[in-house]
Structure formats: structure tokens, C-alpha cells
Amino acid sequence: xxxxxxxxxxxxxxxxxxxxxxxxxxxxxxxxxxxxxxxxxxxxxxxxxxxxxxxxxxxxxxxxxxxxxxxxxxxxxxxxxxxxxxxxxxxxxxxxxxxxxxxxxxxxxxxxxxxxxxxxxxxxxxxxxxxxxxxxxxxxxxxxxxxxxxxxxxxxxxxxxxxxxxxxxxxxxxxxxxxxxxxxxxxxxxxxxxxxxxxxxxxxxxxxxxxxxxxxxxxx
Ligand SMILES: [Zn+2]
Ligand SMILES: [Zn+2]
Numbered sequence: 001x002x003x004x005x006x007x008x009x010x011x012x013x014x015x016x017x018x019x020x021x022x023x024x025x026x027x028x029x030x031x032x033x034x035x036x037x038x039x040x041x042x043x044x045x046x047x048x049x050x051x052x053x054x055x056x057x058x059x060x061x062x063x064x065x066x067x068x069x070x071x072x073x074x075x076x077x078x079x080x081x082x083x084x085x086x087x088x089x090x091x092x093x094x095x096x097x098x099x100x101x102x103x104x105x106x107x108x109x110x111x112x113x114x115x116x117x118x119x120x121x122x123x124x125x126x127x128x129x130x131x132x133x134x135x136x137x138x139x140x141x142x143x144x145x146x147x148x149x150x151x152x153x154x155x156x157x158x159x160x161x162x163x164x165x166x167x168x169x170x171x172x173x174x175x176x177x178x179x180x181x182x183x184x185x186x187x188x189x190x191x192x193x194x195x196x197x198x199x200x201x202x203x204x205x206x207x208x209x210x211x212x213x214x215x216x217x218x219x220x
Contacts (some may be wrong), residue, residue: 001139001159003203006039008032009141012205014163016161019137021049025155025163026056026160030064030118031073045093047072050220054192055123055166057078057091057149058086060116062205067119076124078131080144082151084123092116095149095180098218102179127153143197145190148178152190160200167191169216177218188217 002017008028016023018118022045028036040047050073055063058079066087079087086093094110097103108117129141139158145150146167155163167190168176181187194202195212203209204205 001157003157003160003161003163004043006036008035008065009038009061010206012203012207013049014155014203015043015045015050016138016163017142018051018133021137022052022154023026023136023138024050025070025132027053027066027069028060028064029061032065033068036065036069036073041082048074049191051075053077054085054142054153054155055083055164056154056167057152058083058091059095059149060092060118061098061165062165063087064118065122067121070121076137077121077125078125078142079123080130080151080153081126083153084126084151085150087121088119090118093149093182095182097178097179098181098184099175099179106180119195143194145194147183147185147187147190150183153196154190156194156197156199158198160198161203162194162199162201163203164194165205167203168204168210170204172208172212174179174216175218176202176204176210176215191215192218212220 004015013026097106
């Protein structure tokens with residue numbers, strides 16, 4: 001099953017091939033529409049080939065270009081209802097840091113919140129449960145994986161590939177625990193949930209893909 005990484009500035013978005021086109025997961029930081037079109041063009045994909053945009057969560061670096069990408073693709077958006085509310089109101093949430101670096105970046109974010117604003121965008125579909133994606137032509141499902149935010153979603157493909165948003169980060173520097181989290185106590189339970197359901201490799205929005213056998217939590 002084909003998953004293509006599409007970095008939009010510092011956020012990895014992902015394209016999942018389906019029987020009828022593609023599903024895009026996440027929409028990057030602001031002002032990425034040109035970069036999106038350029039990268040799609042190189043892949044030989046038309047914006048109209050994208051049939052659905054799934055948002056893992058409503059942080060500015062995942063929904064910054066959602067409004068413009070959505071209008072290029074002319075397709076619906078799916079998110080968890082808690083995140084949909086933020087996407088539709090344009091509310092910027094800065095999560096607390098889970099380590100020293102995260103705390104610093106979180107502080108900077110809270111003090112520069114204006115620069116992180118994103119255009120409000122309509123969300124057509126919401127789910128707070130597992131959702132089968134076979135009607136979209138791909139053997140995959142959406143799985144609620146709270147921890148980074150209460151409404152975080154992951155996309156789990158039947159072959160074990162899992163697109164996890166910010167549920168894990170992977171910069172090759174030790175821990176894969178996200179440096180920000182609103183519910184840090186739920187992170188590893190969500191990892192375990194995906195693994196129990198067959199996930200073998202995580203594709204994070206920040207950093208490189210990581211096999212689940214190499215996932216590392218917070219050092220004790
Ligand atoms: Zn995030
Ligand atoms: Zn992020």
C-alpha cells in the first residue's frame with residue numbers, strides 16, 4: 001500500500017493511494033499551497049485526485065494551509081469533533097512541553113500566538129470512534145489516539161503503516177515521546193493501541209519514520 005511523504009515546511013504530510021485517488025493526511029504550516037502544488041505536480045497527481053483530507057489534530061502546523069489546499073482539491077475534511085471545533089473557529093492552542101526543549105518552544109509559541117493563526121476551515125466529517133476507510137478505496141482505518149491532544153487521530157493501514165501526526169516524534173535523538181502533549185499520560189497507551197491493532201511502523205509529522213520495535217518513551 002502506497003504512502004508518500006509530502007513535507008510542507010517542517011511538517012510531514014502524507015498521501016495515501018486509494019482505488020480512486022489519494023487521501024491527504026494533514027495540511028502543513030501557513031502559506032504552503034504553492035509548495036503543495038509543486039510537490040503534487042512532481043508526483044504526477046492533480047489536486048482533484050485528492051478525495052479526502054484527514055487532519056490528525058488542529059495545531060497550526062497541521063492546519064495552516066488547510067483552507068487553501070482544501071479549495072484547490074475541492075474535497076471534504078475529516079477530523080475529531082474536538083479538533084473540528086478549533087479548525088472551524090480558528091482557535092490556536094499551544095500545548096505544554098513535556099521536556100525542557102518543549103517547554104521553551106511552548107513558551108515562545110504562547111508569546112507569539114498571533115503569528116500562528118490560521119484561516120478557519122469547514123470540517124465536513126467528524127469521528128470520535130474508529131472509522132473504516134474502505135468506502136474510500138483503501139484498506140485502512142482512522143483510530144482515535146489521544147495524548148498529544150485529546151482529539152488526535154491516527155490513520156492505520158492494513159499492512160501496518162501508521163500515520164500518527166504528533167503522537168510520536170522522530171528526530172533520531174533518543175526518545176520518540178512528543179515534546180508537547182496535553183495528555184502526556186495517554187501517549188504510550190495510544191502507541192500500544194496502534195501496535196495491538198497491527199501497526200509496525202509509525203510515520204510522524206516531525207522527523208523520520210520509525211519501526212515500532214524502536215519506539216522509545218521518556219527515559220526514566
Ligand atoms: Zn501538534
Ligand atoms: Zn506538529
